[in-house]
Amino acid sequence: MLGKTIARLLFVFINFAFSQSIDTIQLNTIPMGSIVKTHLNFGVDNFGVPRTIPVLVAKGKTPGPVLGLTAAIHGNELNGIAIIHKLFDTLDVTQLSGTVIAIPGLNPVGISDNTRDFKQEGDLNRIFPGKKNGSYEK
Ligand SMILES: [Zn+2]
Numbered sequence: 001m002l003g004k005t006i007a008r009l010l011f012v013f014i015n016f017a018f019s020q021s022i023d024t025i026q027l028n029t030i031p032m033g034s035i036v037k038t039h040l041n042f043g044v045d046n047f048g049v050p051r052t053i054p055v056l057v058a059k060g061k062t063p064g065p066v067l068g069l070t071a072a073i074h075g076n077e078l079n080g081i082a083i084i085h086k087l088f089d090t091l092d093v094t095q096l097s098g099t100v101i102a103i104p105g106l107n108p109v110g111i112s113d114n115t116r117d118f119k120q121e122g123d124l125n126r127i128f129p130g131k132k133n134g135s136y137e138k
Contacts, residue, residue, distance in 0.1 A: 021052045025101060033061040033093045040103070056084070056102045058091045064098025071103070073124050075110015075117070 021039035030036050036059075039052035069087075071080025084104040091100065105111050109118050118124050 021050070022055075025055060025057065027057070027059065027066070027099060027101075030057055030059045030099075032059055032063075034059055035088065035091070035093060051108070053103055053105055053108055056088050056100075056104065058088060058093050058096060058100040060096030060098050061094050062097045064096075066099045066101060069100065069102040070106045072111055073106045075107040075113060075115050077116070078111065081105055 021041050023041050025040065036057045038055055038057075040055045041050055041052050043051050045051055069084055071084050072078055081104045084102045087100075088102065107118055107124055110116060110124075116123065
């Protein structure tokens with residue numbers, strides 16, 4: 001229970017700490033040897049308020065493969081959020097070859113409601129790869 005509370009607080013803190021938001025992740029604009037923390041836009045809610053999710057990118061000093069990490073695709077499974085943040089706290093981009101892209105809270109609606117599913121479509125794990133003009137889950 002305490003772990004879930006800490007992960008949820010960490011998620012909320014990260015949402016406030018990241019000041020800008022983007023529509024796409026453009027790796028070529030990120031300097032080699034740097035870490036970027038931002039928000040990715042994914043639509044608006046029923047009040048027209050933009051919805052975003054935190055995104056972390058660590059781009060190594062030298063080129064290499066790209067690793068994608070996500071956590072909390074099920075909004076009531078929060079352990080991965082803290083794990084991703086611990087990884088980014090210890091990553092040394094001067095020693096990294098390649099890029100790590102992480103979305104530590106993939107299901108912000110589920111995290112907020114402490115539920116497994118997203119609102120309209122249910123389980124995000126069942127609707128990959130999504131639809132460009134579908135609901136914002138897709
Ligand atoms: Zn799960």
